[in-house]
Amino acid sequence: MTYQVAVAGASGYAGGEVLRILADHPQLEVVAASAHSQAGESITAVHPHLTAYGDRRFCETTPEALSGADLVIMTLPHGQSAALAAQLPADLKVVDLGADHRLEDAAAWEAYYPGPHAGAWTYGLPELAGQREAIAASNRVAATGCYAVATILALRPLLDAGIADPSDVVVVAASGTSGAGNSPKKNLLASEVIGSMSPYKVGAHQHVPEIKQATGATSLSMTPLLAPMPRGIISTVTARPAGDVTAADVRAALSKAYDGEHFVHLLAEGAWPATASTYGTNAVQVQGTVDRDSGRIIVTAAIDNLGKGAAGQVVQCANLMLGLPEAAGLTVNGVAP
């Protein structure tokens, strides 16, 4: 059985990666790929690596263009998906990669995003307890923020196991530049990014409430860094231990959470995650230990921000919503070097 998918915002980085994954998906077919300023443009002119799309062109992002599909994937700027989704038939399945429907708490939304709170949909992270089933039963799923995926998957097992203090969590995470989208931005000029790393949105990143919501952390400091690479996120979480906690306890918590998970891999002892190993995949690498000096728990997770951080997780959710094998069309094997 083949299902038809419409991709809204397909001229962007995340939408382009959705098109790439769907071009080789065994049971999903792209029936509409929409754009905004680039509507009418040929897909391969915008995404020259997507030769499978031949002479197809982007359509306008309208409810009419999307409604004929079995499922709509939205990769639109924050604030654009809620109004569009509200104009789609209620029984049409939608996965939204934007932030519009991730947060349950209106006050948290208003603290970090412009515009009114649109209300929460089912949170699209299948590896969280109970979420796989909830996603499969939902018509509307809010996919996860890119830093949030890596950070939640690193932190949640520690809090579930009761070995970390939820009121003392520190996150330092670096992202490749594609995390900022493909429209020109002053601080993303190659001459300013190449050969340099710097923090941004210091003390005020919009993924903090999302991470707290999904993990139960009560206080969390996060410092994002812009890394001079096109793709990849590496998030290092440290937390005050709740009692005596050993490195073996940390690895046991991660192992309990992820043994049997297809996309999340606890690395062998002593091996640490690398963004390069996740390039082009839906894989997550995790590792943990205890800091020799401070005793704090340390867990690092690496993903491809356009893979498990964006398009990969969206296709994973779409597979679940349509009753397909969860990993259909997705890979855990990257490219190297």
Ligand SMILES: NC(=O)C1=CN([C@@H]2O[C@H](COP(=O)(O)OP(=O)(O)OC[C@H]3O[C@@H](n4cnc5c(N)ncnc54)[C@H](OP(=O)(O)O)[C@@H]3O)[C@@H](O)[C@H]2O)C=CC1
């Ligand atoms: N990049 C990433 O790693 C991740 C991104 N996300 C989220 O996914 C969404 C897309 O991100 P990304 O692909 O990076 O962004 P891009 O800027 O690369 O792409 C944005 C897309 O939205 C379209 N668009 C722009 N303005 C409007 C508008 N007013 N109405 C309708 N469509 C519009 C653009 O069309 P056109 O080009 O034709 O103008 C383009 O297709 C964002 O919400 C982002 O936060 C989430 C996780 C990770």
Ligand SMILES: CC(=O)N[C@@H](CCC(=O)OP(=O)(O)O)C(=O)O
């Ligand atoms: C490098 C860079 O700028 N990254 C973006 C990633 C945001 C993202 O894509 O996720 P959301 O959909 O939750 O906004 C940022 O830090 O805001």
